[in-house]
Amino acid sequence: MNSPNPALVTERAATRLPRVALLLLCAAYLLPGLFGRDPWKSADITAFGYMVSLAKGHGSWLMPTVGGLPGDGALLPYWLGAGFIELLGPWLGAPLAARIPFALLLGLVMMLTWYSTFHLARTEAAQPLAFAFGGEAKPIDYARAVADGALLALIATLGLLQLGHETTPELGQLAGAALFLYALAASPFRVKQSRAAVLASLPVMAASGAPSIAMALGVAGIILCTQSSYEAVRKQVVWVIGAMVLAVMAATVFGAWGWRLRYDRIGSLVALLRQLLWFLWPAWPLALWTLWRWRKHLLHRHISVPLAGVLIALAAFLAMGRSDRALMLALPSLAVLAAFILPTLQRSTAAALDWFSVFFFTIGALFIWVMYVAMQTGWPAKPAANVAKLAIGFTPTFSWIALVLALLGSAAWLWLVQWRTGRNRHPLWKSLVLPASGVALCWLLAMTLWLPVLDYGLSYRALVARASPHVPPGACVAAPGMNRGLIVAFEYFGGYAVDAVSDEQSSDCPVLVVTENRVDRPAVSVGWTLVAREVRPTDNDTIVAIYKRTRLADR
Numbered sequence: 001m002n003s004p005n006p007a008l009v010t011e012r013a014a015t016r017l018p019r020v021a022l023l024l025l026c027a028a029y030l031l032p033g034l035f036g037r038d039p040w041k042s043a044d045i046t047a048f049g050y051m052v053s054l055a056k057g058h059g060s061w062l063m064p065t066v067g068g069l070p071g072d073g074a075l076l077p078y079w080l081g082a083g084f085i086e087l088l089g090p091w092l093g094a095p096l097a098a099r100i101p102f103a104l105l106l107g108l109v110m111m112l113t114w115y116s117t118f119h120l121a122r123t124e125a126a127q128p129l130a131f132a133f134g135g136e137a138k139p140i141d142y143a144r145a146v147a148d149g150a151l152l153a154l155i156a157t158l159g160l161l162q163l164g165h166e167t168t169p170e171l172g173q174l175a176g177a178a179l180f181l182y183a184l185a186a187s188p189f190r191v192k193q194s195r196a197a198v199l200a201s202l203p204v205m206a207a208s209g210a211p212s213i214a215m216a217l218g219v220a221g222i223i224l225c226t227q228s229s230y231e232a233v234r235k236q237v238v239w240v241i242g243a244m245v246l247a248v249m250a251a252t253v254f255g256a257w258g259w260r261l262r263y264d265r266i267g268s269l270v271a272l273l274r275q276l277l278w279f280l281w282p283a284w285p286l287a288l289w290t291l292w293r294w295r296k297h298l299l300h301r302h303i304s305v306p307l308a309g310v311l312i313a314l315a316a317f318l319a320m321g322r323s324d325r326a327l328m329l330a331l332p333s334l335a336v337l338a339a340f341i342l343p344t345l346q347r348s349t350a351a352a353l354d355w356f357s358v359f360f361f362t363i364g365a366l367f368i369w370v371m372y373v374a375m376q377t378g379w380p381a382k383p384a385a386n387v388a389k390l391a392i393g394f395t396p397t398f399s400w401i402a403l404v405l406a407l408l409g410s411a412a413w414l415w416l417v418q419w420r421t422g423r424n425r426h427p428l429w430k431s432l433v434l435p436a437s438g439v440a441l442c443w444l445l446a447m448t449l450w451l452p453v454l455d456y457g458l459s460y461r462a463l464v465a466r467a468s469p470h471v472p473p474g475a476c477v478a479a480p481g482m483n484r485g486l487i488v489a490f491e492y493f494g495g496y497a498v499d500a501v502s503d504e505q506s507s508d509c510p511v512l513v514v515t516e517n518r519v520d521r522p523a524v525s526v527g528w529t530l531v532a533r534e535v536r537p538t539d540n541d542t543i544v545a546i547y548k549r550t551r552l553a554d555r
Contacts, residue, residue: 014137032447049488051081067500073256074169074209172208211251309333361438460489
């Protein structure tokens with residue numbers, strides 16, 4: 001026999017987070033990093049290269065290439081980015097135009113996480129116990145409050161911060177996973193919408209390069225639907241099967257099937273646990289606590305649906321050699337699980353989470369400010385010297401807009417800390433306000449105060465600029481074995497025609513570029529003369545050796 005529902009929630013505790021504040025928080029998380037930067041190494045610029053290739057008409061829309069190398073079958077995100085580049089690129093520039101649809105995808109993931117939690121919290125098993133004399137939370141108010149907590153948990157999760165702001169196919173996969181989560185969560189209440197969502201979700205994942213994970217989610221969805229007590233959910237099985245068929249067709253047409261298993265890269269247990277601890281923080285301890293407090297209710301859909309999504313993503317993470325990008329697919333479901341601990345969270349635990357967040361993110365914000373002052377003024381001298389040493393050749397720039405936004409964000413943080421440490425102890429979502437806002441604050445400060453130096457360090461532009469004096473404008477460059485991010489950099493920043501398919505002997509290009517490091521310097525065949533070796537200003541281990549052909553006539 002199941003134990004009583006562990007949730008006891010008063011009507012006052014089910015107060016929803018003010019919508020203006022929630023929207024401002026989402027904007028502070030979504031918008032920084034969208035403007036004023038290059039595509040960063042390595043996955044970000046690689047995906048951007050395929051989008052630019054499609055937009056410029058280099059290659060087929062079913063086979064985009066960079067340097068002659070084909071893509072990985074994740075065509076849907078490439079099409080999306082290329083379409084926005086064609087539409088908005090002439091006015092906004094290709095990098096910003098390509099980032100816009102992926103920012104919208106991240107916003108969609110946030111919205112779907114909220115609605116998934118809302119519908120799961122509406123189910124009878126998830127509702128809190130009624131009080132003997134009334135005063136318990138109303139079902140809709142309770143569901144809204146828990147959904148607010150899930151959205152805050154998603155924003156607070158550290159693993160989403162960088163990967164969620166890139167222009168990579170994994171954002172399409174994440175949107176598909178969140179859409180499938182919504183389809184299962186809403187199926188008892190929104191029949192037509194959930195059917196449309198499930199039909200779109202798995203094909204989107206397959207067309208974004210994750211057909212195997214889509215199939216695993218489909219199998220889990222069939223099992224969950226067949227075991228449901230809701231008739232509408234049981235009827236959803238046919239639609240899940242249809243979505244799986246569409247996903248198989250999409251993956252086959254786009255060539256998305258591939259062998260990505262890398263068990264040999266799992267590494268030590270300590271390294272594995274360390275990666276999981278930081279990537280999933282702070283959602284993972286809350287989610288584990290949810291499973292414990294609701295342990296007699298694991299088969300109820302508000303637990304089983306998100307738990308299935310988390311387990312499948314964890315399996316993919318391990319199978320793909322501890323891939324962060326596979327682990328990212330667990331985050332919407334993990335945020336849902338984390339939210340269901342909020343109705344049972346003890347005051348002492350909430351206070352500990354609050355004070356940890358205040359300490360950690362305030363120290364982080366102060367560090368960003370100190371480094372910014374050092375870059376702008378040269379004082380304190382030691383941080384300024386460290387920046388100069390790490391970013392050789394970087395010249396700081398000043399922006400009033402960046403400074404004002406950073407000051408506003410910092411002031412909002414101070415106000416929020418004062419509000420939370422006051423007498424505001426009732427809302428369910430209160431314990432996740434500071435973690436989510438702290439992550440948003442540090443991201444905002446980094447993407448305003450530190451953006452010039454981060455862009456200098458994470459972009460390949462400076463390396464290409466160093467190599468350009470040794471390569472004629474518009475030249476054909478042979479680059480066998482070069483990583484795709486650097487290929488895109490030479491094509492986009494340098495304007496060169498890169499041939500990464502032919503080897504140095506069969507290529508007709510007059511210039512050869514070879515990637516080296518301090519330990520490994522590949523030998524080059526006779527007929528090439530070394531012109532220069534250039535190093536990334538922020539990474540001495542990334543070296544490009546530039547050669548020119550000396551015996552063209554012998555060919």
